[in-house]
Amino acid sequence: MLINNAVIIVTGASAGIGQACATTLAHLGAHVICVARRHERLLKLQHTLPGEHAIYAGDISDPATMPAVVALAIATFGRIDAIVCNAGIGLSMPVAQLQWDDVLRCMNVNVGGVLSGIQAVLPHFMANKSGAIVVISSVVGVHALPYSGGYAASKGALERLCDALQIELLGSGINLTVVRPGTVQSDFFSHRLGQNNEIRRTRSVGIPASQVANRIIYALTHHPRVLYTRWQDRLLLWGSACFPSLADRLLAKMIRWQEVDSVYRHE
Numbered sequence: 001m002l003i004n005n006a007v008i009i010v011t012g013a014s015a016g017i018g019q020a021c022a023t024t025l026a027h028l029g030a031h032v033i034c035v036a037r038r039h040e041r042l043l044k045l046q047h048t049l050p051g052e053h054a055i056y057a058g059d060i061s062d063p064a065t066m067p068a069v070v071a072l073a074i075a076t077f078g079r080i081d082a083i084v085c086n087a088g089i090g091l092s093m094p095v096a097q098l099q100w101d102d103v104l105r106c107m108n109v110n111v112g113g114v115l116s117g118i119q120a121v122l123p124h125f126m127a128n129k130s131g132a133i134v135v136i137s138s139v140v141g142v143h144a145l146p147y148s149g150g151y152a153a154s155k156g157a158l159e160r161l162c163d164a165l166q167i168e169l170l171g172s173g174i175n176l177t178v179v180r181p182g183t184v185q186s187d188f189f190s191h192r193l194g195q196n197n198e199i200r201r202t203r204s205v206g207i208p209a210s211q212v213a214n215r216i217i218y219a220l221t222h223h224p225r226v227l228y229t230r231w232q233d234r235l236l237l238w239g240s241a242c243f244p245s246l247a248d249r250l251l252a253k254m255i256r257w258q259e260v261d262s263v264y265r266h267e
């Protein structure tokens, strides 16, 4: 797929990875439909981007949002070439204290919102026998980190959904890539649901959102099935698959919960 002049929907474009992705795409000549809830941030972004773009302020977990985004894209640019399903929220809490309402909210956005986006573009992609879908998952979609159980469950569900879709799309001309970032520098951690009092010694190694954006461009142009943003993340998942008990012990040392003693050990 050529990025120049392509029409690409990016969800979660008001911040972090999505904003970096929309910016990179715009500088490469794409027409971007930027989606997120915060209208003023989208307006500001639209004014800074070179070229012609559209914005839509809405919650992707509302079933009406993504069909409306697709209608806007078709009305404005006449077609859609790709969608980057990036919008997502975190949830940080020991499993023992997880609130099911928070898990459901996470599922509604991270799985329901992505499903809604994919289902909204698929009729157009199928009619054109082409199109690219990029889904932003996470390394925790494969191997959970401590205190990320609710979030990991949503990304794990998303991964299985994409596994099935990958097979269903064979021979359709439509490409699907699942991107699995590790830690990325963004406001994601401060927006998480639950209590944000975990201590992650890995936090400092987070990569810039612009680096993930460049990987998303690679996904749109080369269509790999799965894409990592750092070789270390790929190695971590390989290691955790081969040596799961060792990986558990290492992760327990790397990531602590401030109140872990009172939650599990009553010390």
Ligand SMILES: NC(=O)c1ccc[n+]([C@@H]2O[C@H](COP(=O)([O-])OP(=O)(O)OC[C@H]3O[C@@H](n4cnc5c(N)ncnc54)[C@H](OP(=O)(O)O)[C@@H]3O)[C@@H](O)[C@H]2O)c1
Pocket (backbone or CB within 6 Å): 011, 012, 013, 014, 015, 016, 017, 018, 019, 035, 036, 037, 038, 039, 041, 058, 059, 060, 061, 086, 087, 088, 089, 090, 109, 113, 136, 137, 138, 139, 180, 181, 182, 183, 184, 185, 186, 187, 188, 189, 191, 206, 209
């Ligand atoms: N940061 C990391 O370390 C990391 C690692 C692995 C994977 N990821 C994944 O990468 C994606 C982007 O994360 P990020 O780091 O860029 O986080 P971020 O800076 O918090 O940005 C999240 C974006 O999603 C939008 N969003 C959240 N809920 C939404 C909803 N219900 N409807 C519409 N838009 C919504 C937010 O915009 P509004 O608030 O304006 O709606 C924002 O634009 C997420 O799927 C996340 O799970 C992040």
